[in-house]
Amino acid sequence: MKIAVAGGTGAVGRHVVDVARESGHDVVVLTRSNGVDLVSGSGLADALTGVDAVIDVASKQTMSAKESTQFFTTVTRNLLAAEKAAGVAHHVALSIVGSDQAPYAYYAGKVAQEKAIGVGDIPWTVLRATQFHEFAGQIYGQVKLGPFVVVPKMRSQPIAAREVAERLVDIAEGTPAGLVPDLGGPCEEQMVDMVRDYAATLPGKHWVLELPVPGAYGQAMRDGTLVPGPGADHGTQTFRDWLA
Template structure:
């Protein structure tokens, strides 16, 4: 099977390419560095030539309102190129609960991307994942200074990037879902609690202050980010991953 991986040189994409290749598939990374411009569409036809499946893990360069234009343009271009190439399955990586947080520009942009895919000409699958372990440090840094970390108590169920990759590869090599698969980590945390666990493992003595107005996740209400009862739970636990990472 030939699979073109859009965003195939990034954190998730490069691992998807490797895992597909190890499984005996022909995996082709497509990114600016390989001559593919999703915005203009340049290089897309060549990248998709002969592809059975397209996996789209490309990310917007910003998280603000400009991300709406990014996902509208790139999804439209990719669907058109896929139809020209006779691609039989379009797979997109998205976010658990994405359509329930319209107050976040980036989540509205990803919801738009999903809608375009659903309305498109090709059988499709959407893999919605929870927040990655690898991004927890960044989330902490957004609302911290030298003395204090401020985080809301938003419920999250983070997962390892490697487990996200496994879920994407599993879906990409199967029949199109024409729907959504939710994947999540094995354990749910309040985000402030997750911050305390992370800092303790890193021997960082700063206190975590619970502040339900701090950062982008403060805008999330309820437990929409943990995946519903149908979520496939990944095996890697955060504290085990933290220990191995440090």
């Protein structure tokens, strides 16, 4: 197969590219360095020539619901339009577990992305996964005062990005299936414990403090909305195995 990967240099995208190539597929990486701009749509038509499936794992670092929604809506519409013109048979996208129940901040964009895919013309599959193990490192330092690190009170069930990539490539090799079962890690964690373990690998002293985020968004972090429920699939690598 010929598979195009949008966001192919990101945390999960680089694994998708590796897994697809290891599986013998011809891979096209949709990046600006390869002449493709997902936001403007420039270069997409040529890049998708002969492509059988597109795996979209593109992302944007923002906590703004408006910015996230604009990014994911624009990129999805550009991809679907170019896919239709190129005759692509399968659009695969990565979303987030619980985003439909917590459409706030960054998650608002994932909800908009799923809606755009659902009304598009390309047969599709959407996989919702939990946060990656790397999420602890991303949160570390976002709110930092000297040796004090503040993290949100949050339940999580982190999964290895490589395992998400393997599932996405497996999905792309199959037929479009709509919304498939959620994918989470093997066990639930408290985010504060993950960040403390991550901080312990860094030089110096670090005091990690946990604070609840106010409002509906913070409630979703704490009440289990963002962890997989019954019927979900699970990876095998734990956060601490990954950290080691």
